[in-house]
Amino acid sequence: MMTIPLDRIDLHDQRFCISYPLENDLLFASIRRLGVIHPLILLDTTPFVVVTGFKRLIMARRLGFTAIPAILVNLDEKEALLYAIHDNLTRDLNLVERAHAINKILHIGFEAGELHDTMTLLGFQPHSKILMHLAAIASAEETVKGFIVAHNLAMKSTRYLFGFDVEEREAVIHALSRFHVTESMIRETLEMLSLLKVRTGTVPLKDLAEAADGKDLERRLKDRTHPSLSALHRKLQGIRHQAALPPDVDIKVDPFFEKEYIDIRIRAKSNKDVAEAVGKLRTLIDTDLIRSIFDLTKGHIR
Numbered sequence: 001m002m003t004i005p006l007d008r009i010d011l012h013d014q015r016f017c018i019s020y021p022l023e024n025d026l027l028f029a030s031i032r033r034l035g036v037i038h039p040l041i042l043l044d045t046t047p048f049v050v051v052t053g054f055k056r057l058i059m060a061r062r063l064g065f066t067a068i069p070a071i072l073v074n075l076d077e078k079e080a081l082l083y084a085i086h087d088n089l090t091r092d093l094n095l096v097e098r099a100h101a102i103n104k105i106l107h108i109g110f111e112a113g114e115l116h117d118t119m120t121l122l123g124f125q126p127h128s129k130i131l132m133h134l135a136a137i138a139s140a141e142e143t144v145k146g147f148i149v150a151h152n153l154a155m156k157s158t159r160y161l162f163g164f165d166v167e168e169r170e171a172v173i174h175a176l177s178r179f180h181v182t183e184s185m186i187r188e189t190l191e192m193l194s195l196l197k198v199r200t201g202t203v204p205l206k207d208l209a210e211a212a213d214g215k216d217l218e219r220r221l222k223d224r225t226h227p228s229l230s231a232l233h234r235k236l237q238g239i240r241h242q243a244a245l246p247p248d249v250d251i252k253v254d255p256f257f258e259k260e261y262i263d264i265r266i267r268a269k270s271n272k273d274v275a276e277a278v279g280k281l282r283t284l285i286d287t288d289l290i291r292s293i294f295d296l297t298k299g300h301i302r
Contacts, residue, residue, distance in 0.1 A: 004069075005066060006068060009048045009068075011061075016052070018084060018093070020094065021146065021149065027056070027059050031060060036068050040071070041053060042072055044073060048072070051075070053070070081105065094152070095154075095158065098123070099137035102138070133159060133162065157183065163197065164203060171208050185218070195225050236293065249264070251290075251293060252265065
């Protein structure tokens with residue numbers, strides 16, 4: 001191991017960089033307190049080229065370091081990239097990082113067998129469509145890559161996202177970034193937006209911009225993709241509000257109204273609790289509110 005002056009390292013050559021994002025506040029705090037513990041791996045060239053340690057190098061520069069510990073190696077380009085990939089496998093690589101790794105292998109010119117082996121190593125099926133999609137992720141706009149990483153999107157969700165053009169992607173990401181959304185909510189939203197684009201040729205940008213929150217956006221999109229189903233859900237919501245069910249009583253309906261039965265749940269701690277719940281349900285039967293729910297399961301809206 002040697003101590004290498006930063007001005008002898010090529011700070012712009014990122015041929016072997018797969019890390020994303022490069023900024024890391026936790027690493028910054030660690031290096032500020034303890035310095036660089038793990039040395040960089042550098043190609044023994046003039047100037048030196050980084051194989052692994054890009055984040056450490058950037059943090060050291062931000063902190064004003066003039067030199068950094070490093071190990072010099074003699075590797076060809078393919079060997080250096082494989083070294084960088086395998087070195088990073090000691091942590092969980094996000095989807096963008098894995099896409100970067102595959103994309104760099106494509107550009108360096110690995111043989112098909114080596115490419116397939118690396119794709120399998122990184123958790124992908126060696127298929128041409130997957131390869132093309134990973135290349136698209138690797139070359140995507142920074143906002144897109146940041147969104148994928150921030151929400152830990154799965155491949156299926158990103159496929160929907162890349163079905164939109166650049167302007168549409170930006171609008172979708174801007175809208176969803178305003179809300180607290182889960183990965184499953186993002187996937188469902190992207191699926192509905194994709195369906196609307198197939199049907200109409202456009203994405204409802206107005207709904208994206210005007211939605212108050214994730215639930216409001218979901219409701220707006222369902223009104224467009226499944227208007228009849230949305231009408232049934234609104235009617236059910238109205239019946240629930242009218243019924244004023246106590247917290248320990250719930251009536252479940254199939255979310256697609258395809259099953260002609262309902263589930264009634266009662267949570268009780270005593271005979272009295274059961275009697276009160278049954279009494280409430282009897283009232284709902286007498287006022288025809290239960291019948292109204294059964295009507296919805298048969299697709300009727302009154």
